[in-house]
Amino acid sequence: MAGGNAIRGSRVGAGPMGEAERGDSAPRHRVSYFCAGGHETRPAFALDAQIPESWDCPRCGLPSNTDSENPPPPPKIVPYKTHLAYVKERRSDAEAAAILDEAILALRARRAAGEIIY
Structure with a gap:
């Protein structure tokens, strides 16, 4: 509980801020x-x-x-692209099938050699 003679005031520098103190x-x-x-x-x-x-x-x-008759158009929002979308831009379906076949052949060769693949 606060005492009866506690100082109540304001912070240093507080007070009316008129034009005279701030300047014009x-x-x-x-x-x-x-x-x-x-x-x-x-x-x-x-x-x-x-x-x-x-x-x-x-x-x-x-x-x-500032032109009220011609405000600028809203910016175009470019949708988020996944990694697969970027890959599909670079490769055709035939190239993708060739790469997949190559990877499957390499995997089967490693398995046939007895290599442990997780």
């Missing part, structure tokens, strides 16, 4: 960005700052630009 803020202007999802985002930039051509929409994550 830089003059700013807002720029509108439009995404393919129909959202408008208006971040504020300093007047002397370089304005980026594109901005990620905070609502849907799609890229946006």
Whole structure:
């Protein structure tokens, strides 16, 4: 249980932070960005700052630009490919059958020689 004379206060440096203590803020202007999802985002930039051509929409994550009539299209999502899909891109079915036959012959030769294969 806390004593009756405990000091209640705030941390060092706390207090009202007005313009007098912080200094004046830089003059700013807002720029509108439009995404393919129909959202408008208006971040504020300093007047002397370089304005980026594109901005990620905070609502849907799609890229946006300043042209409301022509927002950038959503990026194409490349599906995940398995190892087998990459192999099928490199080899035809005939090449795969030839490689499989070669591997089976090598395995049968090792078994015939008495080699223990797990």
